[in-house]
Amino acid sequence: MARYYFDIDDNGLTVPDDEGIECRTLAAVREAAIDALPRMACDARPGGDHHVISISVRDQANMLVFHASLTLEAGWRQ
Numbered sequence: 001m002a003r004y005y006f007d008i009d010d011n012g013l014t015v016p017d018d019e020g021i022e023c024r025t026l027a028a029v030r031e032a033a034i035d036a037l038p039r040m041a042c043d044a045r046p047g048g049d050h051h052v053i054s055i056s057v058r059d060q061a062n063m064l065v066f067h068a069s070l071t072l073e074a075g076w077r078q
Contacts, residue, residue, distance in 0.1 A: 004029050004065070005058040006036065010044060011051050017058075029066055033057055037070040049074040 001022040008015045023029045033055045040053050054069035 003060050004032075006033060007056045007058065008040065009052070009054045009056070010040070011046075011053065026065065029057055030068075033066055033068045037068060041070055041072070044072075046072055046074070 001024050003020040003022050005017040005020040007017050021032065023032060036055060037053060044051060044053060051072040052069055054067065056064055057066040059065050
């Protein structure tokens with residue numbers, strides 16, 4: 001199994017993954033990244049009307065293999 005690193009960007013605050021997790025397939029990498037986004041959004045406290053949380057996944061060779069993001073757009077309607 002290969003190890004992949006899930007780096008998080010929470011509205012400009014970057015948190016690199018130094019441990020990584022092992023995944024059997026690229027489909028498992030995709031699933032892990034997408035599944036993590038809603039859980040991270042529940043913990044986020046947007047300070048404004050625009051908030052982006054993203055995950056960039058690197059392989060063992062430090063090559064970007066997947067990216068996913070979740071965006072909150074909020075605003076009052078007139």
